[in-house]
Amino acid sequence: MNIGWLTLWAVQRLPASQRPRLWLYQSYKWNLHLRIRWRDAKVAWQGFGVHKTQSHLASIKLMNLGRAMLHFAIQRVFTTWPTENFREVKWVPGEHRLTSFTNRFARVFFKAAKYGQPERGRYLPSPQTLGLSITPALQYDRPVNE
Amino acid sequence: MMRMRVLVILPHPDDGEALLPCTIYQLVQAGHDVTMALATSDQYGTKDPAFKGRRMERIRKAEMRQAARVYGLRPDGTPKLRLAWIGFVDGHTPKTRPALERIQQLIADVRPHLIFGGDPSTPSTSTPTT
Numbered sequence: 638m639n640i641g642w643l644t645l646w647a648v649q650r651l652p653a654s655q656r657p658r659l660w661l662y663q664s665y666k667w668n669l670h671l672r673i674r675w676r677d678a679k680v681a682w683q684g685f686g687v688h689k690t691q692s693h694l695a696s697i698k699l700m701n702l703g704r705a706m707l708h709f710a711i712q713r714v715f716t717t718w719p720t721e722n723f724r725e726v727k728w729v730p731g732e733h734r735l736t737s738f739t740n741r742f743a744r745v746f747f748k749a750a751k752y753g754q755p756e757r758g759r760y761l762p763s764p765q766t767l768g769l770s771i772t773p774a775l776q777y778d779r780p781v782n783e
Numbered sequence: 784m785m786r787m788r789v790l791v792i793l794p795h796p797d798d799g800e801a802l803l804p805c806t807i808y809q810l811v812q813a814g815h816d817v818t819m820a821l822a823t824s825d826q827y828g829t830k831d832p833a834f835k836g837r838r839m840e841r842i843r844k845a846e847m848r849q850a851a852r853v854y855g856l857r858p859d860g861t862p863k864l865r866l867a868w869i870g871f872v873d874g875h876t877p878k879t880r881p882a883l884e885r886i887q888q889l890i891a892d893v894r895p896h897l898i899f900g901g902d903p904s905t906p907s908t909s910t911p912t913t
Contacts, residue, residue, distance in 0.1 A: 639876040639913060640794050640822040640886075641903030647886040648898060657790075657895045662803045664902035673805035680808040680853055684800035687850040690829060690842055691797055721806045724902055760827050760874035767836035769826055772870030775885065778848070779865045781818065781892050 645726070653728065660723040667722035678719070787815045790895035792886070794913045795825040795873065796847035803899060811854045811863050818865040818893050821847065823873040823913055844868070867893075876913045 641661070648659045660669060685691075764770065789810055793799050799807055799819055811817050824840040834842070851862040869885060876882065890898070 638901070638903050638905075639878050639882075640792060640871070641901035641905075642878055643876075643883050643886045644792050644898065644900030645903060646883055647890055648900075650887070651890070657890075658897045660897065660899050661902035662899055663905050665905055666902070671806050671809075673809070677805045677808050681800055681804040684804050684850045684853040685797060687853065688797040688800065688843075688846045690839070690846065721803050723803075723806075723899070759830075762832070762835070764826075764872045764875050767826070769836055769840075769872045771872065771882075771885075772868070775870065775889055775892065776868040777818075777865065777892075778851075778867070779861065781865070781867075 648726075649728075656728060659726040661726065662721075662723055664722070664724035667724045669723040669725050670720040671723065672718045672720050784813070787896040788894060789815050789817045789897045789899070790890065790893045791817065791819045791899040792822065792869075792889075792901070793819065794822045794876075794901065795828065796821055796843045797825075797850070800850055800853075806899075807864070808854050816865070817854075817863070818867055818895070819851070820867040820869055820889055820893075822869045822876060823871045824868065825873050827873045871913070874913055 645659070648656060651657075787810075791799060791803070791807060793802075807817060807819070825843040826836055826840045828843060829835060829839055847866060848862075851864045851866055855863040857863055867889065869889060871877075871882065871885075
């Protein structure tokens with residue numbers, strides 16, 4: 638979530654004439670449906686299958702599956718083709734502000750269900766103990782200006 | 784058709800494959816210049832304490848570089864998808880001015896026409912502090 642806020646703020650601070658379009662993924666308030674081809678869906682499985690260290694995290698995979706099924710069910714109602722959904726940020730006064738999609742009741746439910754909270758001990762030991770810190774500079778695998 | 788510069792900002796390696804793989808694939812195949820920026824290297828992406836930290840970082844970076852090849856290869860055998868490493872620590876990404884300046888620097892470097900970012904109003908299932 639933090640990187641989502643940083644991205645939004647970084648784009649928001651640009652002058653309007655230089656501001657790129659910002660499409661938000663993993664949004665429940667989408668206003669864009671990009672149609673995908675079934676034959677391209679294999680890229681998802683091939684690409685995700687490469688991340689072998691993550692295949693044993695059954696809980697996360699189940700949550701992702703549940704979310705995917707929810708998305709799929711909803712998008713089948715509103716569109717007739719499989720899509721990946723985004724929310725395009727409208728930079729008009731009052732529209733760019735993001736408010737949580739949850740109401741007070743939903744917040745209580747999510748809190749009780751511990752939704753959105755990391756499992757106990759996931760981020761232990763501390764980064765200092767592991768010798769981790771923010772790297773001094775951005776790194777690119779390939780130059781950006783080629 | 785105009786060749787766009789596209790920037791996809793993701794918290795971890797594998798999020799691109801989980802959240803918007805077909806969109807990235809279609810953009811790459813259409814010839815657009817796509818940069819996938821990973822905020823962290825998923826240093827805490829395991830339950831095994833022996834692997835947390837630098838060891839996990841090396842593994843996750845290698846996996847991500849392998850996954851980038853799925854989206855297509857250039858004639859010289861390198862991935863069409865450009866990877867950028869923002870360099871934050873998983874689970875400890877700060878919402879501070881220096882962190883914001885890092886993202887602003889990324890945008891200034893890439894000069895994208897289109898940015899894909901995570902919706903901050905959606906509750907994260909696992910990593911609210913990334």
